[in-house]
Amino acid sequence: MIEASYNKYVETLRNEINEVRISEGKRPLAKEEKKEIVSTTDPECGMFHKGEKEKQLAYSTQVACDENGWVTNAKVYPGNMNDNNSGVDFLETINKDNEVENVVMDAGYTSPVLLNEVLKANKKPIIPYTRPKSSKSRKENDLETPIPSTSYKYDEENNVYVCPLGILLTYRGMNSQGNLVYKTSAKDCKNCPLRNRCTNQKYKEIQRHFLERATEKAREIRLSPLGKELYPLRKMTIERCFAQKKFNNNLGFTFLRGRKKNQDRVLIIFACHNLIKLARILYKSTSNIKELLRFFVRKVFFYYELSI
Numbered sequence: 359m360i361e362a363s364y365n366k367y368v369e370t371l372r373n374e375i376n377e378v379r380i381s382e383g384k385r386p387l388a389k390e391e392k393k394e395i396v397s398t399t400d401p402e403c404g405m406f407h408k409g410e411k412e413k414q415l416a417y418s419t420q421v422a423c424d425e426n427g428w429v430t431n432a433k434v435y436p437g438n439m440n441d442n443n444s445g446v447d448f449l450e451t452i453n454k455d456n457e458v459e460n461v462v463m464d465a466g467y468t469s470p471v472l473l474n475e476v477l478k479a480n481k482k483p484i485i486p487y488t489r490p491k492s493s494k495s496r497k498e499n500d501l502e503t504p505i506p507s508t509s510y511k512y513d514e515e516n517n518v519y520v521c522p523l524g525i526l527l528t529y530r531g532m533n534s535q536g537n538l539v540y541k542t543s544a545k546d547c548k549n550c551p552l553r554n555r556c557t558n559q560k561y562k563e564i565q566r567h568f569l570e571r572a573t574e575k576a577r578e579i580r581l582s583p584l585g586k587e588l589y590p591l592r593k594m595t596i597e598r599c600f601a602q603k604k605f606n607n608n609l610g611f612t613f614l615r616g617r618k619k620n621q622d623r624v625l626i627i628f629a630c631h632n633l634i635k636l637a638r639i640l641y642k643s644t645s646n647i648k649e650l651l652r653f654f655v656r657k658v659f660f661y662y663e664l665s666i
Contacts, residue, residue, distance in 0.1 A: 370446060371471050375536040378568055382531055395438075400615040404438030417612065417620050420448040421628065427595045428635065429628040434621045441466030446475055453479035460484055462588050470569035473576045484589050487580040505555050510564060514571075519564050523552060527564055537565035603627055 376386035395405045397415050406416035416437035423429045431451055435444040445467050452458055453476065461476050462484045476483040509522045519527035519540045525547070527540035544560040547553055556562055567573070579585045603609040607627045614620050 370475070371536060374471070374569065375532065375534075378532050384531070387534060402436065402617040403615075404436030406437030417617065418444065419609070419624050420444055421596060421600065422448075422452055423596050423599055425591060425595065427599055429599060429631055432624050432628050434617055434624055436617070442469035442472050445469075445472050449475060453481065460584070460588055462592055464592065468573070468576075470567045470572045474569045474572035477572055477575060482579050482584070483576045484579055484585045485576050486589065487577060487585075503555060505552060507564075512566070519566075521556070521562065523550065525550070525562075527562060532568060533565070536568055538568050538570075540564045540566065599628075599631065603631060 372387055379386055397403055400415070403415045403417055405413065406418065407413040414437075417434050418437050418439065420433050420435065420441075421429060422431045431448075433444075433448050435447075441464075445463075449461070449472065452461060458481060460482045465486050467473075467483075468485050473483050473485070505522060510527070511520045512518075513520060517529050521527065521542070525542055527542050530539045530541050532538055540563065542562045547557070547561050550556065580589065600609070607630075609624070609627060612620055612623065614623055
């Protein structure tokens with residue numbers, strides 16, 4: 359176990375929180391010490407664990423492609439960095455590209471910090487929309503059914519939350535996790551008929567991420583005609599690209615040690631992916647260069663096999 363180096367996601371989040379805390383007269387957050395497992399064989403990899411997958415030391419890869427499936431960028435990160443962490447660093451190159459207008463991402467890229475970085479670059483983040491969960495057996499008059507969080511409406515103009523009975527939850531400051539805290543007074547909740555369905559404390563408290571507006575904006579884009587049109591294309595572009603490379607080129611595992619070697623391997627794999635697409639287009643369009651393309655592709659794959 360050694361002290362982990364802070365990545366750009368953590369640094370960006372801490373800096374944003376400190377700006378608000380300083381403006382409220384609170385002490386800024388200090389850099390916390392963090393411990394992580396480091397391999398003695400390959401110190402640059404990280405402990406990967408996701409869902410039902412086996413916990414193991416690994417690398418992860420961030421990949422971007424355009425609407426036609428051409429891979430535009432790929433970068434390798436330690437396996438212990440989730441998509442939100444590595445995504446802030448990876449999206450820097452995309453945000454600098456003025457030709458990119460929309461950034462379509464999967465459910466792993468829903469952090470308010472990451473979405474805010476995309477919006478600041480004047481691009482539209484498009485993420486999957488998750489419908490609020492509800493119970494089919496819920497009854498409006500059931501005294502034991504908790505009031506859903508969606509029943510508390512946020513008034514952005516006055517910076518308050520409003521409960522179903524019209525009681526205001528006023529802003530009380532930011533906590534150390536970067537959440538804005540809204541509370542009612544104990545007096546307002548004392549004789550409330552919905553108190554047993556609302557809270558088991560003397561007051562009601564709601565926490566809102568200080569960049570929650572970025573998440574709300576992303577959800578609005580997802581439900582717009584543009585979002586409904588673009589998001590389904592993921593399965594025909596980047597998802598298809600990943601599936602092909604994992605099945606045909608062993609992208610799902612590696613025998614190489616070190617981030618640099620794995621970065622080179624990933625770039626070669628996706629460079630070949632683009633070359634194959636190009637060769638197929640030229641093969642169909644011009645019959646005079648078919649033999650030249652066959653020779654060129656054989657040479658490319660020979661170099662690829664030697665490289666790995």
